[in-house]
Amino acid sequence: MTVQTTYDKAKAEGRAALVGYLPAGFPTCDGAVAAAKTMVDAGCDAIEIGLPYTDPMMDGPTIQDAVHRALVGGTRVADVFRTVEAVAATGVPTLVMTYWNPVDRYGVDRFARDLASAGGSGLITPDLTPEEGGEWLEASDAHGLDRVFLVALSSTDERIETITGACRGFVYAASLMGVTGARSAVDTGAPRLVERTRAIIDKAGTGLPVGLGLGVGNGAQAAEVAGFADGVIVGSAFIRRLLDAPDLASGLAGVRSLTEELAAGVRAGR
Amino acid sequence: MTMDTAARGAEAVPDATGHFGRFGGRFAPEALMAALDELTHEFEAAKQDPAFTAELEDLLANYAGRPSLLTEAERFSAHAGARVLLKREDLNHTGSHKINNVLGQALLTRRMGKSRLVAETGAGQHGVATATAAALLGLSCTVYMGEVDTERQALNVARMRMLGAEVIPVKTGSRTLKDACNEAFRDWVATVDHTHYCIGSVMGPHPFPVMVRDFQRVIGVEARQQCIDMTGALPDAVVACVGGGSNAIGTFHAFIPDESVRLYGFEAGGDGVATGKHAATLVGGSLGVIHGMRTYLLQDDNGQTLDTHSISAGLDYPGVGPEHAWLHDTGRAEYREITDAEAMEAFALLCRTEGIIPAIESAHALAGALKVGGELGPDATIIVCLSGRGDKDMHTAATFFGLMPEEEGR
Numbered sequence: 001m002t003v004q005t006t007y008d009k010a011k012a013e014g015r016a017a018l019v020g021y022l023p024a025g026f027p028t029c030d031g032a033v034a035a036a037k038t039m040v041d042a043g044c045d046a047i048e049i050g051l052p053y054t055d056p057m058m059d060g061p062t063i064q065d066a067v068h069r070a071l072v073g074g075t076r077v078a079d080v081f082r083t084v085e086a087v088a089a090t091g092v093p094t095l096v097m098t099y100w101n102p103v104d105r106y107g108v109d110r111f112a113r114d115l116a117s118a119g120g121s122g123l124i125t126p127d128l129t130p131e132e133g134g135e136w137l138e139a140s141d142a143h144g145l146d147r148v149f150l151v152a153l154s155s156t157d158e159r160i161e162t163i164t165g166a167c168r169g170f171v172y173a174a175s176l177m178g179v180t181g182a183r184s185a186v187d188t189g190a191p192r193l194v195e196r197t198r199a200i201i202d203k204a205g206t207g208l209p210v211g212l213g214l215g216v217g218n219g220a221q222a223a224e225v226a227g228f229a230d231g232v233i234v235g236s237a238f239i240r241r242l243l244d245a246p247d248l249a250s251g252l253a254g255v256r257s258l259t260e261e262l263a264a265g266v267r268a269g270r
Numbered sequence: 271m272t273m274d275t276a277a278r279g280a281e282a283v284p285d286a287t288g289h290f291g292r293f294g295g296r297f298a299p300e301a302l303m304a305a306l307d308e309l310t311h312e313f314e315a316a317k318q319d320p321a322f323t324a325e326l327e328d329l330l331a332n333y334a335g336r337p338s339l340l341t342e343a344e345r346f347s348a349h350a351g352a353r354v355l356l357k358r359e360d361l362n363h364t365g366s367h368k369i370n371n372v373l374g375q376a377l378l379t380r381r382m383g384k385s386r387l388v389a390e391t392g393a394g395q396h397g398v399a400t401a402t403a404a405a406l407l408g409l410s411c412t413v414y415m416g417e418v419d420t421e422r423q424a425l426n427v428a429r430m431r432m433l434g435a436e437v438i439p440v441k442t443g444s445r446t447l448k449d450a451c452n453e454a455f456r457d458w459v460a461t462v463d464h465t466h467y468c469i470g471s472v473m474g475p476h477p478f479p480v481m482v483r484d485f486q487r488v489i490g491v492e493a494r495q496q497c498i499d500m501t502g503a504l505p506d507a508v509v510a511c512v513g514g515g516s517n518a519i520g521t522f523h524a525f526i527p528d529e530s531v532r533l534y535g536f537e538a539g540g541d542g543v544a545t546g547k548h549a550a551t552l553v554g555g556s557l558g559v560i561h562g563m564r565t566y567l568l569q570d571d572n573g574q575t576l577d578t579h580s581i582s583a584g585l586d587y588p589g590v591g592p593e594h595a596w597l598h599d600t601g602r603a604e605y606r607e608i609t610d611a612e613a614m615e616a617f618a619l620l621c622r623t624e625g626i627i628p629a630i631e632s633a634h635a636l637a638g639a640l641k642v643g644g645e646l647g648p649d650a651t652i653i654v655c656l657s658g659r660g661d662k663d664m665h666t667a668a669t670f671f672g673l674m675p676e677e678e679g680r
Binding site (some may be wrong): 129 | 287295296297301302303304442448449452455456460462463557559560561562571572573575
């Protein structure tokens with residue numbers, strides 16, 4: 001199922017979509033599934049499952065900490081597919097967000113095949129651009145998967161055109177120049193990036209939604225982002241709830257209340 | 271073949287987007303693409319700009335001390351079983367080949383109107399060189415260094431701080447060079463409008479591998495001519511150590527079109543590749559993507575980077591520059607491992623036969639020369655890139671050889 005359907009549905013309801021991120025295997029494999037299901041239950045429209053990787057070059061301390069724990073706990077690629085399968089069974093589109101090497105190592109076509117059979121919707125690839133993504137473009141076509149590339153504040157219009165032309169599902173707009181992690185304010189450049197991206201998509205006429213991520217961590221920020229983007233992507237703030245909780249049950253309660261706050265935010269923004 | 275045609279022949283690689291055959295490229299976050307494009311453009315323009323090349327040449331000659339010597343190592347040669355010539359990068363200002371690249375990148379930084387350098391460092395040689403160039407050109411400088419390395423290379427931490435650089439110990443992952451690279455990339459993506467990431471080896475996303483190579487190829491250009499002047503002929507072999515691979519590419523590059531010259535890269539074998547405790551990427555690695563490039567790396571079957579081991583902090587890295595991967599695949603260069611013990615034996619031998627204390631990194635090349643010498647025989651001439659001096663390694667060496675006062679009491 002393409003995640004664009006979910007974006008379109010949210011749009012029809014006059015709101016932005018809420019997309020939640022969590023790495024597989026954190027705090028445990030079962031804990032991650034429970035947390036993702038809680039996020040779905042409390043109002044996330046789509047889920048991104050992170051594939052824990054030893055060298056998360058684009059992630060800040062919170063996600064680094066979570067993926068480190070997942071790896072120490074023995075999380076493997078097979079666990080990521082199992083997590084996707086469990087989360088996708090709830091009926092929401094479930095994507096995998098991953099650095100490129102684990103996919104490359106697994107075999108791009110084989111990864112696409114196994115992701116599709118787990119019920120996954122596609123991949124978000126923070127260190128793969130369309131220029132180096134030939135094999136993935138083919139495999140995602142062959143297996144009917146979404147492919148979400150990123151645009152950044154520093155992207156030229158020419159690059160945004162190339163990137164959005166290669167995307168399926170949505171395009172991930174990185175709201176700030178920096179690594180993942182909640183920030184006190186949404187970067188002032190973010191609305192302009194979404195506006196530029198949307199103008200280029202409109203010209204192409206694909207209706208590709210624009211999701212905005214990086215730095216969003218509370219309901220007020222979600223509302224602000226929902227005012228100009230089609231989707232709000234939140235990751236580190238969920239992880240923070242789990243990291244700071246004394247046990248899984250209270251962590252899940254924290255995840256639930258944050259999801260509800262964000263879900264209210266994406267409905268209040270317009 | 272003249273030097274100019276030799277250079278042109280070798281420069282057909284990489285292609286315009288930084289691919290050395292199936293290696294290299296640009297596996298980087300979109301946020302860095304504009305900066306990488308700008309860097310590519312400025313580097314190409316600077317190479318054609320006589321004022322830029324004149325300023326760089328002046329700094330290399332009158333600040334760094336180039337050309338570096340080619341020293342006949344007679345007593346060491348007796349052990350190697352062949353004639354060994356040492357390319358003395360240890361005599362450069364700051365004590366290693368790293369200064370060649372850093373001066374080039376620092377000038378480019380100023381040319382791009384940026385005011386700050388970030389760098390990763392393993393042994394600290396590249397960090398010291400970057401801090402030096404930053405001080406010289408009035409740039410601010412932050413160096414990321416794995417916590418393990420700040421401990422084993424404490425002297426270089428002090429040097430960088432004396433030069434005005436901020437040194438940040440990296441406490442994530444394996445707390446060595448690869449984690450310092452991650453942290454430097456994280457810094458750069460947030461500061462790219464005023465900061466240049468001065469990568470210290472022929473690694474990373476395009477244009478870094480080709481740019482750093484071009485700044486380092488002076489080593490081989492000089493050595494080739496010096497060898498001809500000294501011996502009347504090309505060498506039979508050129509030998510260098512390989513971590514990321516910058517001194518090796520710098521030494522090899524001018525010789526690539528000289529088909530009679532064998533090229534040997536020696537990787538850090540640690541306790542031996544068979545033990546799994548090593549950093550010999552080309553000998554024991556597999557194809558993948560790390561730090562923005564497609565190359566060989568040390569990884570498990572899930573694509574997770576493996577922890578590496580080497581007595582040499584500067585070689586303790588799980589990837590290797592994409593041009594080396596290409597030279598390995600094409601067979602133009604041959605890559606082998608040298609264990610910690612072999613490297614330290616060669617370290618001691620050079621100290622006692624030539625009165626030169628090499629960096630432990632460079633000792634891997636020396637150990638390689640001892641092997642290659644035996645294979646090629648007494649008529650052979652071997653150029654060894656002595657990439658750095660060993661002052662920084664005195665603590666490690668003294669501990670290894672039991673020379674520390676506290677060791678004597680045991």
